[in-house]
Amino acid sequence: MTLQEIIKQLDLTLLTEQKDFSEVVPTCGYASDLLSCVMAGARHRAVWVTLQSHTNVVAVGALLELSAIIITEGATPDPDTISKANEEGVTLLLTEKPTFRVTGRLWELGLRDS
């Protein structure tokens, strides 16, 4: 499952710059709104689902080298956060749907927790 398929299937809005997402294959998924839990639990190249949208999600995404961060419930980050994400090479995706729905869909598509 490539990130490109995930973006298409879940109809996610790309907030950061376009990359070749057909080359990005996430290893697994993780959902939490607590940053330290993510630091502990999300794997390298995972997709992280959260409704946090402040600038520190970018730091977490960069440090863990996540495949993408899916921000739920339309919690749009401010432009500074988006430009920081571009600087750090972190992909931010946005959806109106809640976290539960997004993780459910990701699971259906075959993404697992490890």
Place this chain on the structure above:
Amino acid sequence: MQDEIRKPGFERKGGSITDGTVSLISRVEELAYELEVKEVMTDNVKVVSPESSMAYVLELFRQARISGAPVVADGNLVGIVSLEDLIRALTRGNLEASVRDYMTTELLTVRATDPVVEALKLFDQTQVGRLPVLDEREKLAGIITKGDITHGLLAALQQDYQLEEIKRYRASHLFEDIISDRTSLILRYAIEPRNFTQGGAASSNIKRALLRLGADPQIARRCGIAIYEAEMNLIIHATNGGLVRAEIEPHVILMETIDDGPGIEDTELAMKAGYSTASEEIREMGFGAGLGLNNIQRCVDEMKLQSRLGSGTRLEMKIYLNDQKPSRDPQHPDEEKTSNDTPRDHQATGPHLAD
């Protein structure tokens, strides 16, 4: 600005500019201002004289595979002759006519020292396909097309990339090139209290430095996570912020954070997974899970937390390079070796239900 540079070479579907698009073009946009026309133009230009025949122009265009040429008399640019002009001459069966009769004399030009963006603006505002370039003495210095600009920008982007490679190469040889009994590189970062926008800056800079120095990516990641948590602790808890310091040696990385208060009443309790003193406001941002120190412990080989209430806290973290230490992850010996990214033994520290 976006509109001006977007259209010529960087057309995007849909038309509306999102924040993402803006940052995507920002480096290219910067380059359009940084690069000068002379850096991307073609300077070995085929020119014709006003007295040449249009038949000569036809032959020149065919042989040189070009679609336009400046017209020069006594070293001065007097016009430009293009494929369109040639077609006009051809339809009239008038190839024996001189260039003077068919050339365009209303000239748009750019200067060799202009930023590339000036040429982009002209291409955008007019229908011309090429612009003659003049030097400071008003003499023809070259010619510039949209294709030249695209090539020039791509080459400059490639150079950016190579510069990063070179930086990385140089840094990775730092420890080999400098001879001493003990060489170390010290990085220091001042952390401001409650400045969340700065959060993660020290850790990502340290991580990048380690990668440039040639550290194993997994080690760099572990350092990054440990420093991030320590850095956030300073931002969230330290009265006056504090200092992050990383001392890098060829075989060990010593990282520490120092602050002058408020201090931790019970360090043992602070180490307990799920224990946090963070305010409700900070928890809403996703901090205060009570796992920061546990994360640090999992990522480093040695950790020492010293604190006294009222006077401050000092946290020391050490990561050994080159397998100086036995396997750090005895709980998960089976974990695949290729992607054992973040050290993960959080099962061992109990579930984190803190919130």
